[in-house]
Amino acid sequence: MDGSPAPHWSDGYYGPLYLEPVADLLTPGLTALEADVIAGLLRLGPRDRVLDLACGHGRHARALAGRVRAVVGLERSAAYLARARASSSAGGGPGPAWLRADLRALPLRPGAFDAAFSWYASLFMFDDARNAACLAALATAIRPGGRLLVHHANPLRLALQPRDASRRTLPDGSLVEETSEFDPAAGVDRCHRRLVRPSGAVLAGTAELRYYRPSEWRSLAAGAGLRVLELTSTTGAGEHPGRELDPEAPDLIALLEKPTT
Numbered sequence: 001m002d003g004s005p006a007p008h009w010s011d012g013y014y015g016p017l018y019l020e021p022v023a024d025l026l027t028p029g030l031t032a033l034e035a036d037v038i039a040g041l042l043r044l045g046p047r048d049r050v051l052d053l054a055c056g057h058g059r060h061a062r063a064l065a066g067r068v069r070a071v072v073g074l075e076r077s078a079a080y081l082a083r084a085r086a087s088s089s090a091g092g093g094p095g096p097a098w099l100r101a102d103l104r105a106l107p108l109r110p111g112a113f114d115a116a117f118s119w120y121a122s123l124f125m126f127d128d129a130r131n132a133a134c135l136a137a138l139a140t141a142i143r144p145g146g147r148l149l150v151h152h153a154n155p156l157r158l159a160l161q162p163r164d165a166s167r168r169t170l171p172d173g174s175l176v177e178e179t180s181e182f183d184p185a186a187g188v189d190r191c192h193r194r195l196v197r198p199s200g201a202v203l204a205g206t207a208e209l210r211y212y213r214p215s216e217w218r219s220l221a222a223g224a225g226l227r228v229l230e231l232t233s234t235t236g237a238g239e240h241p242g243r244e245l246d247p248e249a250p251d252l253i254a255l256l257e258k259p260t261t
Helices: 011-012 014-020 028-042 059-064 078-091 127-142 155-160 214-221
Strands: 049-053 070-075 096-101 115-118 142-151 162-169 175-183 188-196 202-210 226-234 251-257
Touching: 011 202, 014 078, 014 115, 014 202, 028 059, 028 096, 028 115, 028 142, 028 188, 028 251, 049 059, 059 070, 059 078, 070 078, 078 096, 127 142, 127 214, 142 155, 214 251
Parallel strands: 049 070, 049 115, 070 096, 115 142
Antiparallel strands: 142 251, 162 175, 175 188, 188 202, 226 251
């Protein structure tokens, strides 16, 4: 990480503040279903080299490791990577390789991967110029003919209800409160999360994530040297992808391809 870009809001947000409120929701069953969607859309085969971008604690990378030739989980957070390595070691068998790196300075060889994916809102955390640069750098790491999958919240649905709030008590007694406000014009969702542990300790932070509308995806992809194969969403019934994007679906999945010529 020497010479990596400057600190970012995600350094504080994507730690215990993010993980503790969702840990009980990220079940092995959900991970398996999501891994099936990823593998199916990317058409992964046993000889493919796959990149899990912003892999967090590595649950998707681990689920895919036995299906392909190699999986690399790339993550900026040292704490998340430590969890990923520990879980991988405990599971036994061949596991992913882990790489600590920043999305804004990817240390990847051109054409090193057959496929890559970014699941949840992990890729577009910056302004539009930086987001485009991140996507272009990722495209460089994919071989011609390779596929890329990007998953994020559906801005069409968020525009229908720009403001939201929730409050939940976690299994350990912690209280998590969230408020979010989506700016349809900018395509930016600002989510403030506050976690109060049983001890009284408080963690709080704000995430700012850019969600691209279907009408924006083609130019965004073209600028990175990619073409859009499909814009879809998971149906919610077993997490299978739909045939086309449902405007009221909770998520958007952009399936992209790097042309061979």
